[in-house]
Amino acid sequence: MSKFCPSCGEQLADNAKFCKNCGMNLETQQQTQQTTGTQQTMPPYEVQKVEEDHKIAIIIGYVFAILIPIIGVFIGVYLVTRKDSEKASLHGKIIIALSAVIWFISFKLMGY
Known part of the structure; x- marks a missing residue:
C-alpha cells in the first residue's frame, strides 16, 4: 500500500x-x-519560481567577447536563448554586440 x-x-x-x-x-x-486523533489539513504547497543565475556564463561571455569574439558570440547566443532569466538574455545581447564590435575593430586594425 x-x-x-x-x-x-x-x-x-x-x-x-x-x-x-x-x-x-x-x-x-x-x-x-x-x-x-484527526488528520490536519496542510495549506497548499506553493513552489516559488527561482530565476536561474547564469553568473559564470555571463562572466565567461564577456571575457571571450573581448579575447576571442567568435566564442563570445556563441556564449551570447546561449544566454539569449535562456527563457528562465531576463538578466541572462539581456547580457547575452550585450555580449553579442560587444563581440561584433571587437571583431569589426580587429579586422580594421589588420587592414581588411
Whole structure:
C-alpha cells in the first residue's frame, strides 16, 4: 500500500520518513495525527519560481567577447536563448554586440 505526502501529494514508499519532493517530515506529521486523533489539513504547497543565475556564463561571455569574439558570440547566443532569466538574455545581447564590435575593430586594425 502506497502512502502520499500530506503536503504536496507525492507518492512515497511505505517506510518513508521524509517526502522526497518537498522534504516534509512524515514522522512528525504521523505523531501529530496520532496525538490529536484527526488528520490536519496542510495549506497548499506553493513552489516559488527561482530565476536561474547564469553568473559564470555571463562572466565567461564577456571575457571571450573581448579575447576571442567568435566564442563570445556563441556564449551570447546561449544566454539569449535562456527563457528562465531576463538578466541572462539581456547580457547575452550585450555580449553579442560587444563581440561584433571587437571583431569589426580587429579586422580594421589588420587592414581588411
